[in-house]
């Protein structure tokens with residue numbers, strides 16, 4: 208089901224513009240993509256939208272919480288429109304693919320710090336690192352002795 212992107216924009220008092228709708232749709236269809244990918248996805252339907260316009264839209268959407276920016280260490284920033292459910296991510300060390308992992312306990316902050324040092328903790332940002340199924344499969348294939356049929 209496609210969410211009502213116009214209603215989402217209005218709910219955070221953002222003007223409804225074509226680039227904003229296009230970015231929300233791109234992120235809905237393709238979660239966890241980087242800025243360059245968002246630009247090319249938007250340009251499929253709106254070839255005249257500039258890089259700068261997409262950067263500006265991403266910043267506005269991130270600032271208002273409609274879009275979440277994820278930046279695991281050593282990986283370019285990715286964006287997604289699945290927000291507000293405190294889910295986590297698993298990242299492939301090999302190809303950088305990111306997948307969603309549901310929150311361990313279903314509500315934030317998900318993990319209770321053993322010692323919160325007096326901070327009021329409201330969120331735990333958890334990144335699981337590993338090898339995605341595609342990369343694991345590649346690896347298995349490479350391990351096969353050469354020349355087998």
Ligand SMILES: [Zn+2]
Nearest residue numbers: 299302339342
């Ligand atoms: Zn991978």
Ligand SMILES: [Zn+2]
Nearest residue numbers: 287289306307
């Ligand atoms: Zn996600």
